[in-house]
Amino acid sequence: MIFSRLGTALSTLRDRNLLSLVPQPMRVHVAPALRAGIATIVPILVSEIRGQPEIAAIGVAGFLGCLVDPGGSWRRRFLTMGGFAVLAALVCWLGYFASLSPYAAIPVAFLGAFVLSYAMVFGAATTSLGLMLTIELMIFLGTPMPGPGEVMLASLCALIGGLWAMLVTLVVWNTPPDTPARGATAIVWQKLADLTDDLAGRYGAGANAADWESLPSDRWAPVRAAIEDARTALAAVRRTRSGPTERSLVLLVLLSDAEECFKLACALSGTLEQLGAAEPGAPRSAVLDGLAALTEDMRAIAEALERMRTNGSVAALGAERREEALRRLRQATAAIGRGSGVAVADGSPHAVQAALLFRELGQSLEDAGGARPAGRGTNDLAEAIWRQNAQFHFGEIGETLRTNFTVRAVAFRHSVRVAVGATAAYVLSSLMLLNHGYWLSITTVLILQPHIASTWRRMLDRIAGTVAGSVVAAVLLATISTPMDIALLVFPFLAVAVLLRGLGYAFYVFAMTVGFLLIADLFIPSGMAPWTLALVRVENSFLGAALALIVAFAIWPNWEERGLPRAIANSLRAASTFLSAALASRTVDAERHVDLATLQRECGLANNNSEAKLQRLVSEPRLKPSPAIAPAMAMVIALRRLTGLAIELDNLPEAAFAGEERQAVIADARRWIEQSLGTIAGALEGDSAYRPPEPLPAHVKDAALSDAEGAGRKPEDLLLTIFERIERQIAAIGDNAADFLAVTESATRGSLRAAAD
Incomplete structure (x- = not known):
């Protein structure tokens, strides 16, 4: 009975996208995993052989440097990884000076986390770079250095580690830019x-x-x-x-x-x-x-x-x-x-x-x-x-920063949440005098995501991976006593961690936890037994997870019910434009070529955005699922079908559109589509009252069928069939839009215009 209930609970979490313990399809990237493992293990082995623990920091910096490798062109990789090496060395000094006084540490923690998180406005590469530097900042704030000499050594190791990662990835084992x-x-x-x-x-x-x-x-x-x-x-x-x-x-x-x-x-x-x-x-x-x-x-x-x-x-x-x-x-x-x-x-x-x-x-x-x-x-x-997909240019820096520096921007809100979470974690770990307190700060920063549903799932994955990894690390440390053997085990676990990044976050955290607990036991003297060290890791992770959830719920919680209506309305307008253009391109008086490929892409992207918001709504931590899920899902499905129908219209033979009467019918059908979908979109955005869509005009059906009667089955049958299928999908969207508005009106009417999306 217990195992049955456990299985049911795990299935529910998986079906609602709350736990990624079920492996997802992935492409295995072996080379980056091996490069990261080599960049880490070589300095660690040198450190162990020479008896100089400080050299191990080069391996940790090398591993983080490999994680920020964005791939692609050599220039792009050089600038990103080189930037990490230099900034990592500077962050060491920033953390040292700030840690001298809590009056300096608290604002540095807040502003540093905000600025580094705000780097996400420039793309995925700077997002990863900012995250790694934030982690390093929290480590040095939570680990005060005895004096400038030790800080100089730490900054030098960070710089050398970053350059070592560049040597391994860009010179020794480089991959073609493409x-x-x-x-x-x-x-x-x-x-x-x-x-x-x-x-x-x-x-x-x-x-x-x-x-x-x-x-x-x-x-x-x-x-x-x-x-x-x-x-x-x-x-x-x-x-x-x-x-x-x-x-x-x-x-x-x-x-x-x-x-x-x-x-x-x-x-x-x-x-x-x-x-x-x-x-x-x-x-x-x-x-x-x-x-x-x-x-x-x-x-x-x-x-x-x-x-x-x-x-x-x-x-x-x-x-x-x-x-x-x-x-x-x-x-x-x-x-x-x-x-x-x-x-x-x-x-x-x-x-x-x-x-x-x-x-x-x-x-x-x-x-x-x-x-x-x-x-x-x-x-x-x-x-x-x-x-x-233009590459970023330096002249756009100011405009990009200004555009996103508003409370309505997702990047700004997320950066504030990370800054508050990092600062609160630092203060909490300092007041509680936690051992390895920076683990609490790192956990908080890594769990916080731009959307509350993503934060919730990341929290569950991180707790699951941390607990499992801590147990495995404790068992290994309790059974293996030779330092060299422990050091050698670091390579496979960190390499596997990079390899499993696409498989699921819980698996990635599991391997990372094992690898870094092994490093902590070797090079960060604490006098703790293996199981005690593992317990400290778990305790800090639970505290960090709880703090991340508090911040996520307290500061601009991004509930998807508020932004979903506008996203679906955008999908409706994109579908209307695509359908109308597909019909217009087949009329005899079409003045110019319509770029239907671009319209199809825009329609697909709008539908993907709506579906992503819907999936986050399903994953949100609620006592019971939102009643808006069912009608929203039905609308998204119908929108996908409308996209397919527009593509079918574009691929019909010319005979399906021949004749003056049919050309007039096409114009009327376009007007009906635009009016029906536009009315529903306006209602979802709160700009107008909801009105159910009118049925497809009877003369449209009659004209589409006029030449087909008594003459066997012709291409006109295909046009009539598509018109009827469009009518069914629009009717389905209208019915479900009414249900959606009925269940979400109280939650969204007052905040639709201020939604971040």
Whole structure:
């Protein structure tokens, strides 16, 4: 009974995203883990051999220096890691002078933590850099030095440790600048393969409408997130004087082809849903063969990217495997809907549309197979991605600082919380005369996150990892008595810690706790027995976790119910723009080309933001789940479906839009979509009263069906079907928006306009 209840409790925590004890899918980065382990263990071994404990500090600084390595271009890594080495040495002196008097230590702790946390406004690299320096500041505030001589030695060790980390990572074991970009692009293709594989599973099992509804959140969202990560990674690749490098252009082409495949796969999702539901006699086996071939070729591209080390294309890697997959895809395409070249009136419109999409997917994959920059317009593509993800320039420092220096900015609020938490931790540890009191401060700083749901989950993960790691470290210290053996154990645990960062925070904390408790026992004399040292670590961690929660709940708690309505409203407006543009681009009087790819991206990002807020709402520490979760989840699902319908509209044949009457219908449909979604968005933002959306005008349906009656099944059937599906999704959004507003009105009406988001 006890184990059953424990299992139920863990399952509940996992399902609500409160505990990451269940390993998550990850890419294993062995090289950074080994580099961090080497940067740590070499000084520690030298320290042990020479009997000079102070040298071990070089290993600790080297480990932290490896953690701030942002990857990407050599220049970017040099500036970040070099900045850490210099600033770490300066922080030693700052901590020393501040620790001489509590009247100086308290403001230094507050201002130092605030400034270093505020560095997050400049991106991920400075966020990591600021966090590591904050940790060092709290260590030196909590460990007063006897005099300037000891401070000089500590600052010198910090500087040498940072430079040692640079030597290991940038010289001895350097990686090509495009390694992160290659890995990120490979993930995009792997996620695409997961999408097509999932399509095969749902279509083959005859999934119903409810089963298809979860596809966008399950598969589309991860692909869009992976594409954005790849864009960021590519933007970080150093540009040569004459432009992007050869290898970066190869990756840009592959990412461009992946985005095209993603668009087509989204359109194929809706087509297969309709094909399976309305046409049971469709060529199911041919469709499944085509999806299997797509999955195989996409996985082959991902694996080829992982192995690609030169400027060549992925065609040279796994060529036979890819050629076989493309051959199977061509055969399947020919078998679907009696082949893509059959007269439309003679076959199923959904089957013919599926055949066309399979054919376009095959063409995109063949382009990806010969991904070379020459003659493919990749310089324009490169410039577009670099403009969208422009590197930071020094001239933007002042503007960025001013823009975020407001209580409505997430970065400002988070920095204040970290500053208050760090200062309170320092005062508490000083008043209680805690042994290793800086562990309390470090725990508080590391647990605090910009969102309360993330803070809550980080707290649970850190406590779980710390307790388990402390037990293991105590057992090892109690059974191994030779200092050299203990020192050698530091390497595997810290290397594994870096390796497990993507697996789950609890696993990362577990390995880190073991490694640093071993270091503390070796080089920080305290006279404590192993189990006592482990207990001190656990006690400080529990105190730090409790303090972090108090700060998170007391200072601007970012409850997602307040920001979620505005996020969903932004998604509604993005969907309205995308749908309207997809229809406008098919009218005869369209004056200019509409960049639907950009609109699709913006729509996907808005939906991802809404879904992220919803997931944080689910994870928030509440006595009972928020009643807003169910209607919000239904709206997010419907919004994903609207995005897919816009993509399907863009991929319909021209015949579906032919005729004056149908052109007029398209204009009316656009107005109805914009009015319906705009009204709901305004109600969610509190700008207007809620009104249920009107049904799709009857003359729109009549006109879409007019040429199809008595003439067999034609492309117009596809247009009518999409209009009807849009109507159903908008009606679902309207109904759930009414429920959402009913349960959140009391909590949000007074604060919507002041929400941080």
